[in-house]
Amino acid sequence: MTLEAFLLLAAALFSVGLFGALSQQSVVMVMMGLELMINGVIVAAGALWFFVSPERPDGQVLVLVAITAMAVEMAVGFAVTTAIFRARDIDMVDAADDLGDRGRAQEEGRERDREQDRERDR
Amino acid sequence: MAETVVFVVCALGAVASGVAVFVVDSMARATFALLASFLFAAVPLLLLGLSYLGVLVVLMMVMEMMVMVVFMIMYMMNPAGLMPMSMVHNKAGALTVAAVTFAVLAAGVLLVPWPAREGSPPGDPTLQLAEAIMGPHMLVMMLVGMVLFATMVASVVLSTPRGRYDRYGDDLRRPRPDDPIRGGVGR
Numbered sequence: 001m002t003l004e005a006f007l008l009l010a011a012a013l014f015s016v017g018l019f020g021a022l023s024q025q026s027v028v029m030v031m032m033g034l035e036l037m038i039n040g041v042i043v044a045a046g047a048l049w050f051f052v053s054p055e056r057p058d059g060q061v062l063v064l065v066a067i068t069a070m071a072v073e074m075a076v077g078f079a080v081t082t083a084i085f086r087a088r089d090i091d092m093v094d095a096a097d098d099l100g101d102r103g104r105a106q107e108e109g110r111e112r113d114r115e116q117d118r119e120r121d122r
Numbered sequence: 123m124a125e126t127v128v129f130v131v132c133a134l135g136a137v138a139s140g141v142a143v144f145v146v147d148s149m150a151r152a153t154f155a156l157l158a159s160f161l162f163a164a165v166p167l168l169l170l171g172l173s174y175l176g177v178l179v180v181l182m183m184v185m186e187m188m189v190m191v192v193f194m195i196m197y198m199m200n201p202a203g204l205m206p207m208s209m210v211h212n213k214a215g216a217l218t219v220a221a222v223t224f225a226v227l228a229a230g231v232l233l234v235p236w237p238a239r240e241g242s243p244p245g246d247p248t249l250q251l252a253e254a255i256m257g258p259h260m261l262v263m264m265l266v267g268m269v270l271f272a273t274m275v276a277s278v279v280l281s282t283p284r285g286r287y288d289r290y291g292d293d294l295r296r297p298r299p300d301d302p303i304r305g306g307v308g309r
Contacts, residue, residue: 001129004231006166009133011227013163015220016140023216024144025209028190028197032156036140039163042179050170055241057254061262063167063175064255067182068266072273074186078193079277086283091197094211 006047014040025092027084031077038070125169136162144210149194157187174248 013036020033042063049059084090098106139158146152160183168176210216244250255263289299 001126001169003236005129005133007231008228009136009163009166011224011231012133012137013140013159014227015224016137016144018223019216019220020144022219023210023213025211026149026197028194029144029149029152029209032143032152035156036143036159039136039160043163043166046167046170046172046175050172050243051239052237053240054243054247057250057259060172060175060247060251061254061259063172064251065262065266067175067178068269071182071186072269074190075273075277076280079280081193081197082281085197 003047003051006051007044010040010044010047012040013037013043025094027077027081027091027093027096030093031074034073034077035070038066038073042066042070129166129169132162132165135159149198150191153187153191153194156190157183160187171243171247174251 017033017036017038017040020036021030022033024030024033045059045062045066049057049063053059081091084096088096090096136159139155139162142155143152143159146155161180164176164179164183167179284301286294289301290296291300
């Protein structure tokens, strides 16, 4: 077992998670990708603690922070999923892109419709 | 020698089940694949002597995935694999980005001259961690506590169906909140 082997494992987990977070349509599956990425961070931090500076506790503390980040991401992620599903019946990331280009185009379209309505009323 | 074999098996298992998460049809199966990936990834931590953090990861992930599978079934796009459908977008682009990321990270791992080891692992790493978060690293522990508390409040606020306009009216001027069950402050 060497540091490189552990870091390669961490890099592989991170990349698989990145693929999931980028490619999945379901909000819940995106969160699973993020979890895998944080898991890679946990492995890397533990390995760096053991192979580089085992006398200092910094690596272990970083693992603790990463575990907390994982729990927080999960809880708030599911709360956001529930909130957006209640409000707008959305469970796919493609339908929640109001801040993206397509969302802005839709918003501009609605704005134009409203202006046309006002013109007609006058 | 035995440790190396265990490490290799667990590393391959962690990555393989991580890939399986995004390959299987059913999202419930994906959750259990993710659980397997976390369990495999916790074994290397245990091999490093981090018994507390390794067991923490195992226990937390088992609980978290049990909760997650419920949500998975709630928000499943393809229930029980009965409605075969594509659950991905821009697969080629995502695959390219992931492969390039892995290549860059692996190149860094293999090319960076990592510093030599300073000192040796303490007899009890758990004691080292405990003394750190109750001593010089206490700020981390305090922030983690605050973040977890904020998470509890935020997740309840976000997931509750009733907001302040439901309780206090459209102009927020109702003297008493209109709750299905009365209670709390000002009942």
